[in-house]
Amino acid sequence: MRGFSIDFSESVTKYVPPREKVWRTIGEPRLLIIASYEMRVAVEPLSPSSSRLTISIVYELPRSGFWRIVGLVLVRSYSRSCLRRMCRDTQRVLEVTSTVRA
DSSP, X not given: XXXXXXXXXXXXXXXXXXXXXXXXXXXEEEOSSOSEEEEEEEEEEEETTEEEEXXXXXXXXXXXXXXHHHHHHHHHHHHHHHHHHHHHHHHHHHXXXXXXXX
């Protein structure tokens, strides 16, 4: 990312296809804005033609130093950006899935 090295691994902690997926960073992730995170995507059918999508992120800021200050300043816009991207990606997958089933 813009000349900075990041390194992280993730593990799925809950998977209920096609309704819910939860995953989190494992080990000691090397990220910039946040230290670690857990993300959740859940799809709740409301009717045959509509669903409710819930996406969440729980994160920890870097513990100290310069990156903690950067995290404090940028974490809201960064997490919103991640959540928006996930909403778009999930919508695309759901649209393709519903088209294939029809």
